[in-house]
Amino acid sequence: MEQAKPQQESQATESDAKHLASFAVMIVLTAIAFAAVTMDIVPPAMVVPLIIGLAAIQVMMQFFTFMHLDFKKHRITVTFIFTGLLFGVICVVALKYLV
């Protein structure tokens, strides 16, 4: 029972500054993605993998900072979310390439 007890740990780690910092990183990642597409700075073949990679990083950041998902404390939640992501990716790939 992973979530049986209310967590009593200190909340010092949960500062506004930390969240602002990760927000800044997200903005930078987004800016890179937009720049990669609108300007000629990346070889054309690399653009799509690059921006999808950036999106994936951003999603992980949302999960683990903004959404307070903790690998150790919420093992089952993490399992379910990642299974969902895996099945989602399968759906996208199948619809794109098998249709």
Add this chain to the structure above:
Amino acid sequence: MSTAELEQAKTSAKLPPHPERATMEGRNKILGLWLFIGAETVMFACFFGTYLALKGSNLDGPTTQELYQIPMVAISTLILLVSSLTSVLGVLGMHQNNYKKMMLWFGVTVLLGFSFLGLEIYEFVEYVHAGHTFAGSAFGSAFYTLLGTHGAHVLFGVLWISGLLVQVWRRGMSLDMAPKFFSASLYWHFIDVIWVFIFTVVYLMGKV
């Protein structure tokens, strides 16, 4: 925490640390919302897949290259990313027992959500004038279904958070409200996550 303590916490202004997980009800709610997010992920994946399969079928309508306007997308993205930050600041406010801060940031989130929706409607109107309509082609249908579903989620999220704000405004903060705010903010982040993929897969890849 014993039942008596919980009863007391329900009425007092000072909530326990991590109030959203202090009750079984709260833990269930948060877990349930996470599971729901897992399900929604797969549903959106299906819409993304459909969009990818059909994005070339624009018939007489404009292509993705002609249609999408990057500056507008950039503004939408910025609005939604900032709203994600404001909603997490609201949650932090709740954790710090600072309910003014919580209300303020969630209020800002609602405003940002509405401005995103306004921008999206404006964008759709532009597209329709450009000949990109829902029934015009398979591309149009897939595009508006994906974006429209996301927009509907934004609308629901905005209404949800507004409802919670009204509740706190009328009755004051309580232990019951904590998981509700926390789940609403989870939902809001999820909407943002979907948008990250929308601007990547729909808009940016439509320009590559």
Add this chain to the structure above:
Amino acid sequence: MTGCEEPDRTVFSPKGEAGEGSLDVIMLSIYIMTFVVAVVLAIFIYVLIRYRQKPGDNSIPKQVEGSMKLEMLWTVIPIILLAILAVPTLTHTFSLAEEAPKDEDPLRVKVTAHQYWWEFEYPDLGIKTAQQLHIPTDEKVYLELTSDDVIHAFWVPELAGKQDLNPGSTNKMWIDADEPGTYEGRCAELCGAGHALMNFQVVAQEKEDFDKWVEKRKNPSSEPKTAEQKAGKEVFTQNCMSCHAIDGTQMKTKGEKAPNLTGFAERNKIAGLLENNDENLEKWMKHPEQVKPGTYMPSFDFLSDEDMDNLKAYLQSLE
């Protein structure tokens, strides 16, 4: 009792290489599966007889947790059996998907399915026919399958397995027959009210017979000879021509909405279904909806008896 006739189109008596390919895999899987079922049944029956609770025996059996060895055994053996099955499965999957060779000049047929009839076009020979597919024996015929409306499936159990006909795209398969004969085909994908009766026939002929047939189709005798047939052609022009075409005549428009009727007299079946005789032809033309529910063919019961007789005479003269 009508049920005593033998089934006429089983997958167990393939008349071509493609059907045999499927049957190989089917038979291998049946052997393996029979073995599996036999093992399970043997243990099952033994257990049921041996370990019944006897009256008065209230002892508590030993609570066994499991057995690593046994569990490994029934994990590994199925894997081996599946591996045995997988090999021919994969080779046949690829051989059945073989495409028409580019350098040679194979016989290609474009099959288009419609609600509820089949159109067969030989693009290299310039022939179009319907409901009855003619192929030469001992030769792979490459089919290009597509649909005009909804999804159908092409199935001639004795010759090959199915392949879907999707609107908007073309699927490929090949069939062959190693002995002359008529093979029954069916639509195998639910396609609407008339799905059950969307039948067709494949006529396999020796190479020279097939060539003769091709010649005849290229130069069909479609002009009426007797007065009756001439009158029948008149009825046809007035009533049928907007949907049906007949090659080899000077008719102004050629309908594409319904089966091409060139060489109608040589078809074994009317509408792919009824035995080709005058009585059935009249039944079909007068009440098509009763014969094949959902058909787009309108009823021609308003034709006078004379017109109907003339029309039948003309259609049955088409060679």
Add this chain to the structure above:
Amino acid sequence: MATLVTIIVFILFLSAILTGGYNKELMDRFRSHWLWDWITTVDHKKIGIMYGIGGGFFFILGGIEALLIRTQLFYPNNDFIVGRAFNELLTMHGTTMIFFVAMPLLFALMNMIVPLQIGARDVAFPFLNAMGLWFFIAGGILMNLSWLFGNAPDAGWTNYVPIAANEYSAGTGIDYYVLGLQISGFGTLMSGINFLATIINMRTEGMSFLRMPLFTWTSFISSALILFGFPPLTAGLFLIMFERLFGANFFDVAAGGNPIIWEHLFWIFGHPEVYIVVLPAFGIMSEVISTFSKKRLFGYTSMVFATILIGFLGFMVWAHHMFTVGMGPVANSIFAIATMTIAVPTGIKVFNWLFTMWGGKIRFTTAMLYAVGFIPTFVMGGVTGVMLSTPPGDYQYHDSYFVVAHFHYVLIGGTVFGILAGFYYWWPKIFGYKLNEKLGKWNFWLFFIGFHLTFLIQHFIGLFGMPRRVFTYQPEDGLTLINQISTVGAYMMAVATILFVVNVIYSYRHRVPVGNDPWDGRTLEWSIPSPAPFYNFAQLPKVRALDAFWHEKMKGNKEMEPAEPLGPIHMPSNNHLPIVIVLGFFISGLGFVFRSNEVGALGLIFAFLMMFVRSFEKDHGYHVETDEVEKVEKGVKA
């Protein structure tokens, strides 16, 4: 006109609710009625019973449809029901049996039993649970209204486009399918989330994951499959709905669409769906076999991991339903191999069941008969499943009666046998008396023999060249006799079903109360009184081993050791909002079916408004005081 009337009635209704301008006295009488108690209940056991009644009703409906189908096929060129009407029958039979029979009946058992097996007083979301029930009922009714109000859906339960598009399926038949399934699908998703949260969060002290009974495990995995399997269906149904109602073009080739998208979305959902309905049945069989062999389940851990593996692999194999679609040999081969691998964990399960019985003391009660009959039947369905996984073979089997035979072996031999076994097994726990065993045995043998008579022979009908979903065949096809045998078998199953209904009535009339533990059970549910009291456990039990109750019994204890002192028990209060919210969705669905977007939108607005009302509700439930608990416990034991 009809639209106007609906809108007026709707507005009156809405204003009555919002203003409280209704007859107070009448409402009070209404509220004290037992029916109101059932309609507003959030008790998982009552909800389970209502799932059972609903599922049973649709089972009879679907069964009648099946009999009509088999009657039409009794002899060649029969003209009893042909053409579109036949297509409507087969569509409604398939859809009803899967969505409105198999799933609700399993939900019935899951609702009744899972909380008891994990030592919980309730499910995680009692309110959502009630909503799930009403969504199922609303969806089922909406879909079956098509028989009354127009033409029924006619494109098969797979509902492939383009035959499901406006152009080829005239009228509103398919709209009933789309909206009915959409509505019941919401309910299913809610129930799935509810069971997942319940099993993760609400287990009692000591009930670790690897001590959970197999039925709970399979319900858990099956709920996870619902969680990820239903969204693709939801997405697909939205696409079809937009296409039919609002002129979208996902599937219309002329407008650049592609019908294959639907096939993929449907089967991405459709294959896991098969496991959703068969896994809980595996769980029931595991419980029944273990109890009536008086032995611990052989290889419990490998059973658990086999279940997880089946669930996971179930997502990777959907395209084996589409081997003939033209995906090419590479994709076909990959999906063929992936499909074959599922045979391995399934095989593990079968042998583990056999070896659970090995060395045991087998008692042939009706529940056990169903479990025993299930093993060879399901093995038949399993081996034909492996046969179907080979593309070259599948080219022949696909869409023929062979497939029909295969999935009926899995769905009846697996799911229906499982459900019946579950009912015979858990009936005393829910109602406090057993079903009659003698009638039960008649019921089993008739059903078992009728089933094999109907479907064994259908493998051959398929191999002899008869496609599925055809309303007739030709006399010269040589298929007459075997079709007739199949029809006779179907009627035998119908008699068996009637016998089950008779048994339910007879057993109720001649009910003899049973104690806590009528079967010498092994799991927690047998440690509490029968019927289970509304609060389930007076004191939550402490679990010390797998088969917790058996463990205590072997140590000489009569009861579970409590994990908490006797105290007031918190219970959720009844609520009428679930049915009211669902009513909004139902009206919305009906509105869209009748192509009235106003009513459709109004229904949705009403539903969301009611959800808002729910969010503002301050409902903390109530407490059952200790003396009342003691009174109930004594009353049951006396």
